[in-house]
Amino acid sequence: MTHSTHTFVAVLAGGSGTRFWPASRKRWPKQFLPLGEDSSTPLLVSTLARVAPLAPSERTMVLTGRVLAEATRALLQEGTVGRVLAEPIAKNTAPAVAWASRVARRSDPDAVVIVLPADAYIENEEAFRSALALAVTAAADGAIVTLGVRPTRPETGYGYLRVGESTSREGVRRVEAFVEKPDLAHATAYVRDGFYLWNAGIFVFRASVMDDAVRAHLPALAEGLDRVDEAVALHGLSAEDSAIDSLFAGIDGVSIDYGVMEKVPHVHVVAVDCGWSDVGSWQASWELGTKDENDNVVRVGEGASVVLEDSRGNVVSAGAGKVVALIGVEDLVVVDTPDALLVLPRARAQEVKRAVDALAAKRRTDVL
Amino acid sequence: MTHSTHTFVAVLAGGSGTRFWPASRKRWPKQFLPLGEDSSTPLLVSTLARVAPLAPSERTMVLTGRVLAEATRALLQEGTVGRVLAEPIAKNTAPAVAWASRVARRSDPDAVVIVLPADAYIENEEAFRSALALAVTAAADGAIVTLGVRPTRPETGYGYLRVGESTSREGVRRVEAFVEKPDLAHATAYVRDGFYLWNAGIFVFRASVMDDAVRAHLPALAEGLDRVDEAVALHGLSAEDSAIDSLFAGIDGVSIDYGVMEKVPHVHVVAVDCGWSDVGSWQASWELGTKDENDNVVRVGEGASVVLEDSRGNVVSAGAGKVVALIGVEDLVVVDTPDALLVLPRARAQEVKRAVDALAAKRRTDVL
Numbered sequence: 001m002t003h004s005t006h007t008f009v010a011v012l013a014g015g016s017g018t019r020f021w022p023a024s025r026k027r028w029p030k031q032f033l034p035l036g037e038d039s040s041t042p043l044l045v046s047t048l049a050r051v052a053p054l055a056p057s058e059r060t061m062v063l064t065g066r067v068l069a070e071a072t073r074a075l076l077q078e079g080t081v082g083r084v085l086a087e088p089i090a091k092n093t094a095p096a097v098a099w100a101s102r103v104a105r106r107s108d109p110d111a112v113v114i115v116l117p118a119d120a121y122i123e124n125e126e127a128f129r130s131a132l133a134l135a136v137t138a139a140a141d142g143a144i145v146t147l148g149v150r151p152t153r154p155e156t157g158y159g160y161l162r163v164g165e166s167t168s169r170e171g172v173r174r175v176e177a178f179v180e181k182p183d184l185a186h187a188t189a190y191v192r193d194g195f196y197l198w199n200a201g202i203f204v205f206r207a208s209v210m211d212d213a214v215r216a217h218l219p220a221l222a223e224g225l226d227r228v229d230e231a232v233a234l235h236g237l238s239a240e241d242s243a244i245d246s247l248f249a250g251i252d253g254v255s256i257d258y259g260v261m262e263k264v265p266h267v268h269v270v271a272v273d274c275g276w277s278d279v280g281s282w283q284a285s286w287e288l289g290t291k292d293e294n295d296n297v298v299r300v301g302e303g304a305s306v307v308l309e310d311s312r313g314n315v316v317s318a319g320a321g322k323v324v325a326l327i328g329v330e331d332l333v334v335v336d337t338p339d340a341l342l343v344l345p346r347a348r349a350q351e352v353k354r355a356v357d358a359l360a361a362k363r364r365t366d367v368l
Numbered sequence: 369m370t371h372s373t374h375t376f377v378a379v380l381a382g383g384s385g386t387r388f389w390p391a392s393r394k395r396w397p398k399q400f401l402p403l404g405e406d407s408s409t410p411l412l413v414s415t416l417a418r419v420a421p422l423a424p425s426e427r428t429m430v431l432t433g434r435v436l437a438e439a440t441r442a443l444l445q446e447g448t449v450g451r452v453l454a455e456p457i458a459k460n461t462a463p464a465v466a467w468a469s470r471v472a473r474r475s476d477p478d479a480v481v482i483v484l485p486a487d488a489y490i491e492n493e494e495a496f497r498s499a500l501a502l503a504v505t506a507a508a509d510g511a512i513v514t515l516g517v518r519p520t521r522p523e524t525g526y527g528y529l530r531v532g533e534s535t536s537r538e539g540v541r542r543v544e545a546f547v548e549k550p551d552l553a554h555a556t557a558y559v560r561d562g563f564y565l566w567n568a569g570i571f572v573f574r575a576s577v578m579d580d581a582v583r584a585h586l587p588a589l590a591e592g593l594d595r596v597d598e599a600v601a602l603h604g605l606s607a608e609d610s611a612i613d614s615l616f617a618g619i620d621g622v623s624i625d626y627g628v629m630e631k632v633p634h635v636h637v638v639a640v641d642c643g644w645s646d647v648g649s650w651q652a653s654w655e656l657g658t659k660d661e662n663d664n665v666v667r668v669g670e671g672a673s674v675v676l677e678d679s680r681g682n683v684v685s686a687g688a689g690k691v692v693a694l695i696g697v698e699d700l701v702v703v704d705t706p707d708a709l710l711v712l713p714r715a716r717a718q719e720v721k722r723a724v725d726a727l728a729a730k731r732r733t734d735v736l
Binding site: 022305307309310318321322323324325326327328329332334336338339340341342343344345348351352354355358359362364367 | 390673675677678686689690691692693694695696697700702704706707708709710711712713716719720722723726727730732735
């Protein structure tokens with residue numbers, strides 16, 4: 001696949017969250033971890049490799065928090081991305097997406113921008129890129145397009161998109177509604193219905209179209225970005241950070257879904273079957289991982305040794321050089337780091353937060 | 369209790385073994401670990417404290433391997449023991465006991481020596497010391513006396529002593545036989561019989577009596593020790609190490625039980641009920657440990673934090689400063705060190721060796 005001339009990629013890598021503690025930390029979030037099929041490549045690196053055929057590196061941006069910017073740059077090989085855009089404080093996704101849109105538009109007035117999260121997993125990358133290519137074509141015509149993943153189970157942890165009427169372009173339909181995370185009864189009905197797709201947080205749009213939508217629905221954000229553009233026009237890129245500081249300090253945090261997508265009249269959707277996962281827990285990481293003959297998944301650093309004796313269905317994460325031995329245990333999550341260790345059943349992977357909360361109560365924020 | 373004038377103590381602390389890996393290592397064996405009731409005091413230190421009322425520190429010796437001598441001295445507070453006798457190579461217990469006997473005799477021709485292992489646990493220390501005091505009295509009369517622990521279960525991991533006829537001294541009987549580790553049927557019969565005691569490896573004797581017994585049954589060892597005594601007489605204590613080197617290089621390894629005790633005509637025994645354990649596994653360490661309200665035993669270093677959420681019956685060992693979180697797990701052994709981690713069910717604590725063997729096969733002797 002060759003990338004179309006005006007395509008830009010903006011990877012949202014601001015992630016926080018505690019579901020992979022202690023491997024993930026406030027300053028070392030999930031997208032830095034190798035949680036997918038490949039036990040040595042961080043999710044962010046896999047995400048960039050996956051979309052590399054769609055846009056050259058100089059038109060690829062990574063958006064992250066300023067506290068993570070240095071670690072993010074260190075993780076990425078020289079030349080992998082054009083810019084790392086560092087948000088001074090977390091204000092949810094709308095300011096990040098709108099900023100990325102302006103950056104793209106400055107360099108190309110006809111820019112089409114693909115926005116996607118840094119920390120998802122995709123099994124069938126060809127299917128994923130084909131869907132994105134169709135979305136880019138539709139976006140070039142002026143639509144805001146989202147990718148909708150065909151649900152394979154009644155997942156209650158995801159938002160859904162309800163698909164509406166078709167458009168003039170084959171494979172592209174209108175989004176009838178954005179649907180919040182459902183209960184199990186509703187999720188089951190959605191999967192049976194066939195007109196519901198998972199909202200994977202992936203959007204494609206012309207930068208100019210997004211700018212207009214932001215101006216219509218989040219005018220303060222649009223005006224703030226005007227001042228950023230002015231500062232850059234007058235003083236060059238070195239002026240961008242302080243202008244962004246002022247902007248972020250003054251605006252409210254809001255998601256791109258709630259702040260823009262749900263309010264613009266026509267969002268289009270391309271459905272895709274690509275084996276998508278948001279890698280939401282150690283359970284998901286086990287499901288995606290390469291398993292040994294006893295269904296164990298091992299994700300360890302260089303020089304580590306893992307001994308598994310009569311042990312099945314475990315997921316083991318450990319740092320470089322560490323020796324980990326499991327004897328006679330099943331379906332456990334064992335996550336070791338130099339300063340913290342977690343053991344819990346895989347079926348209870350959603351409960352990691354209990355440990356994090358208990359440590360916060362003990363004022364052990366040094367390990368969170 | 370005041371110690372009798374001629375009593376010496378020799379603590380056998382040469383231990384190796386793998387049952388507490390990864391907390392224990394070749395260069396950091398079990399007796400250095402806090403595995404008893406108190407989660408901060410090493411077994412060796414508890415053993416010395418337990419016998420301190422029986423002999424002053426200057427008449428207390430610790431025998432260990434030369435590779436462990438420095439660590440042993442570092443572990444003991446200044447003045448806790450008179451001498452650390454460092455065996456150049458492991459030759460089982462007979463050479464160590466015979467050497468300690470000579471050292472005691474050099475300083476006091478009437479010396480009575482208590483020999484005991486460094487790595488056992490004793491619940492009722494008063495009962496234990498009373499039994500030893502009786503044994504010292506009997507030994508002063510010329511007997512070799514052993515302590516026999518009344519069995520509380522049909523243990524197949526210990527050797528037994530069969531008790532014979534009584535002696536002229538109340539509470540002291542003859543040993544009729546030393547019995548190897550039995551199968552369960554025999555062990556059950558032994559407990560029911562009432563005339564079998566556990567062999568705890570604790571012996572009390574006049575140094576002169578032991579010297580004679582060694583000369584009778586292990587003459588090469590006795591002659592070698594004569595040369596050590598001569599070297600010390602001629603050149604002082606600084607000559608002892610190289611004389612011991614020559615001795616240990618030339619003799620066969622043999623246990624004091626097999627080499628001497630089982631061959632001398634009359635060994636006496638004092639029975640004791642003292643809540644004795646050889647602390648043979650993480651299971652034993654859990655049994656002895658102080659439990660929280662959910663039967664968890666935590667043995668961690670300074671500054672460590674352990675979070676136990678909905679977890680029962682576990683034993684957790686970790687180094688200084690480490691954070692360990694267990695969520696929803698039961699009856700596990702979790703042992704963490706900076707370079708190695710072990711997880712296994714408590715009921716399978718005997719299988720630690722499988723991990724050690726697997727790591728040896730992987731040439732990871734650096735962590736063994």
